Amino acid sequence: MSAGGAGAAVDPPEEVRVVAGTLASGQAAHLDGGPHGVCLVRIGDEYHALADRCSHANVALSEGEVDEDDVAIECWKHGSTFSLADGRPQCLPATRPVPVYPVRVEGDEIVVTVK
């Protein structure tokens, strides 16, 4: 069915939910959802979410190390760090940002909207 003309259909946003408190501060976890999964990071009481694939190669960022002071995550493969605020790489070899997803708390759940 056509959605009103030419062009590709746009997928609606997907919500990915996880129970709050399953992550300790400074930890990252992979969640299923979106084209590459979601890397959910907790720093203190703040949660951050980004696509779980490094922009340099097909590597899961959720397996990297969280830098709580710089609010960033380091790719384990070649060491690029990515800002959890905007997904931009802060050092080489990665040069392209990774998508960042909005996160909200609903009751005892963390909800990530994957667009």
Ligand code: FES
């Ligand atoms: S795969 Fe992440 S920096 Fe190379």
